[in-house]
Amino acid sequence: MRLTDLRDKKVRSLDGETLGRVHEVHCEGRRVVALMCGAASLIERWTARQVGERIPWELVKRVEADAIIVAFDPPSASRSRRGTRQASGPRSKR
Amino acid sequence: MNPLELTLGIMTAVGGFVDISELVFAAKAGSTFGYALIWVFAVGTIGIVVFSEMSGRVAIAAKQPVFNLMRHRLGIKLGLLTLVASVISNLITCAAEVGGVALILNYLTGAPYLPMAAAMTVVMIVSIWVLPFEWIERVYGLLGLVMLVFAAALVAIHPPWDKIAGGFVPHIPAGLSTKELLTFAYFSVAILSAVMFPYEVYFYSSGGIEEGWAPKDMLKNRITSIVGMGLGSLLAIAILANSAQLFGPVNVDPEIPGTAAMQAAIPFGKWGLILALLGMFFAVSGAAVETCMANAYSIAQFFGWMWGRHKKPWEAPRFTLTWIVLFALALLIVLSGVDVMTLVEFAILFSILVLPLTYLPLLLLAGDKKYMREHVNGPLAKALGWLYFAIITAAALAALPLYFLTSGGNG
Amino acid sequence: MTPDSPIKLVSELLDLPLLDSEGKYCGIVDDVEFSGDAGKILELKALLVGPGAYERRLPGWAFWLVRKIAGDRLTRVPMDRVRTIGAVVKLECAGRDLGLHRDETRVGKWIPRKGAL
Numbered sequence: 001m002r003l004t005d006l007r008d009k010k011v012r013s014l015d016g017e018t019l020g021r022v023h024e025v026h027c028e029g030r031r032v033v034a035l036m037c038g039a040a041s042l043i044e045r046w047t048a049r050q051v052g053e054r055i056p057w058e059l060v061k062r063v064e065a066d067a068i069i070v071a072f073d074p075p076s077a078s079r080s081r082r083g084t085r086q087a088s089g090p091r092s093k094r
Numbered sequence: 095m096n097p098l099e100l101t102l103g104i105m106t107a108v109g110g111f112v113d114i115s116e117l118v119f120a121a122k123a124g125s126t127f128g129y130a131l132i133w134v135f136a137v138g139t140i141g142i143v144v145f146s147e148m149s150g151r152v153a154i155a156a157k158q159p160v161f162n163l164m165r166h167r168l169g170i171k172l173g174l175l176t177l178v179a180s181v182i183s184n185l186i187t188c189a190a191e192v193g194g195v196a197l198i199l200n201y202l203t204g205a206p207y208l209p210m211a212a213a214m215t216v217v218m219i220v221s222i223w224v225l226p227f228e229w230i231e232r233v234y235g236l237l238g239l240v241m242l243v244f245a246a247a248l249v250a251i252h253p254p255w256d257k258i259a260g261g262f263v264p265h266i267p268a269g270l271s272t273k274e275l276l277t278f279a280y281f282s283v284a285i286l287s288a289v290m291f292p293y294e295v296y297f298y299s300s301g302g303i304e305e306g307w308a309p310k311d312m313l314k315n316r317i318t319s320i321v322g323m324g325l326g327s328l329l330a331i332a333i334l335a336n337s338a339q340l341f342g343p344v345n346v347d348p349e350i351p352g353t354a355a356m357q358a359a360i361p362f363g364k365w366g367l368i369l370a371l372l373g374m375f376f377a378v379s380g381a382a383v384e385t386c387m388a389n390a391y392s393i394a395q396f397f398g399w400m401w402g403r404h405k406k407p408w409e410a411p412r413f414t415l416t417w418i419v420l421f422a423l424a425l426l427i428v429l430s431g432v433d434v435m436t437l438v439e440f441a442i443l444f445s446i447l448v449l450p451l452t453y454l455p456l457l458l459l460a461g462d463k464k465y466m467r468e469h470v471n472g473p474l475a476k477a478l479g480w481l482y483f484a485i486i487t488a489a490a491l492a493a494l495p496l497y498f499l500t501s502g503g504n505g
Numbered sequence: 506m507t508p509d510s511p512i513k514l515v516s517e518l519l520d521l522p523l524l525d526s527e528g529k530y531c532g533i534v535d536d537v538e539f540s541g542d543a544g545k546i547l548e549l550k551a552l553l554v555g556p557g558a559y560e561r562r563l564p565g566w567a568f569w570l571v572r573k574i575a576g577d578r579l580t581r582v583p584m585d586r587v588r589t590i591g592a593v594v595k596l597e598c599a600g601r602d603l604g605l606h607r608d609e610t611r612v613g614k615w616i617p618r619k620g621a622l
Binding site: 156157158162163165166169170171173174223224225226229394395396397398399400401406407408410411412414415465 | 530592609610
Binding site: 001002003004007023024025026027028029030031032057060061062063068 | 509538543548
């Protein structure tokens with residue numbers, strides 16, 4: 001698998017809901033720990049802002065040709081502009 | 095900071111400021127609108143100073159030239175688009191410079207234009223091959239100081255200094271017809287483009303890496319940008335003012351570079367003409383070398399090749415082959431018979447269209463603490479950078495409509 | 506930053522230039538290869554360098570053009586050869602040991618080795 005197989009790919013929950021597109025992959029100790037997904041725009045990359053959902057790699061079920069399927073149900077509250085929402089655990093601001 | 099090195103750097107920047115586009119548009123601007131476009135030169139100069147200083151600072155702080163980091167920041171698709179656009183723009187500019195050099199040699203020696211273009215291309219290729227980077231910059235830059243004859247000519251013709259001073263104040267001349275207003279706007283855009291050519295920033299930042307600039311050279315970078323380019327701009331303004339005083343009142347339209355050289359012939363006779371042509375020859379040759387190398391730097395840095403003239407040509411083979419091929423392509427464009435003035439117009443147009451793509455990544459990089467650390471853009475650099483980005487974006491949007499509405503500034 | 510540090514692969518690794526142990530540029534990080542799969546541990550395996558990596562990053566027609574001009578060579582740089590990641594990726598070894606200077610060497614045969622000061 002390559003980074004380009006993940007990046008810009010649609011992320012869908014098991015229910016089929018589209019959660020966004022992968023715009024960042026987080027690694028620690030050479031292991032992929034999370035995907036960042038959301039409506040990533042060029043401006044966000046240019047300004048290096050962090051916006052969107054953080055999806056731990058453990059919740060990724062499969063990587064298909066056109067989407068990444070995750071076991072993740074996004075909370076109904078609106079997305080924070082500055083912070084990120086974790087798929088599990090307490091909300092944290094970055 | 096070594097005062098001799100700093101002085102040489104400033105003098106190199108002065109002698110290397112004027113190229114064929116600035117020469118042509120300064121002369122035409124003066125004969126058409128008198129002193130009214132001086133402020134546009136001043137505005138453009140502040141812009142190129144801001145972005146050159148920024149690019150030098152990025153090179154020092156990140157130890158990388160701008161194009162290396164540009165791909166990382168823009169991504170491959172937009173980065174490739176920027177690369178292709180700037181390569182085309184710089185190639186046309188290089189062809190205009192090569193054609194300009196050949197034209198000037200034709201005036202000086204009477205030798206035919208096309209063979210001179212081929213011969214000078216070979217001479218410039220050999221000069222880049224033989225000379226190390228510092229000497230490439232210094233030889234062309236310092237010899238370009240012969241252009242100071244235009245400044246001397248301005249003093250000698252006793253112009254109305256109050257009107258020249260008034261030209262620095264932003265204004266639009268009163269009583270212009272709609273057509274004349276549009277032509278004024280076109281000249282403003284063209285001058286902005288000529289002064290802020292993208293190749294200048296790429297060459298400057300890569301040159302900083304070539305010369306091994308370190309954080310101790312921050313002040314040198316700032317002084318060279320401000321003083322060197324500021325003084326160089328005064329040379330271009332001298333050409334404009336000469337034209338306003340000598341050509342405007344008698345309705346002479348300096349369509350070709352040879353007419354601009356008459357500015358020094360009128361007060362100083364034959365030797366003034368020879369010095370003016372020699373100054374133009376060195377300045378325009380230097381610009382041809384810079385545009386070609388800037389293109390080669392961009393391509394090599396985008397693809398991660400070895401690059402630089404601080405290495406011997408065989409130590410960076412793909413970079414070497416690239417600048418030789420680019421010079422050959424520029425020569426082919428000239429040999430195709432396209433008029434030099436047409437090439438200048440196209441160079442100006444392409445450049446202004448590419449400018450926003452060129453300067454935005456630089457602005458973002460210089461404002462990114464991750465790369466720049468304590469050398470990140472301060473409030474003044476940030477404010478000026480974004481102001482100029484807005485100006486060049488507006489100019490880029492207006493360029494093509496103005497070109498067609500004014501038939502390339504001919505009214 | 507070392508390869509073991511927390512790192513964002515898109516904004517802090519992808520498209521960075523590579524510098525080998527001799528201080529020579531030897532390409533750009535054109536893609537990143539993992540070992541593992543979804544539902545398992547996914548680990549950084551290698552950096553991918555070369556125009557062959559553009560296939561998944563450019564539209565088809567653009568990659569066709571790139572392949573015609575530059576070929577589709579792809580070189581793998583194992584992660585354990587990476588020393589640090591910052592404004593550039595610094596390698597622990599010479600680029601030629603990883604086959605990263607093949608094209609430079611090939612083009613170098615056409616460049617005369619004389620005349621430069």
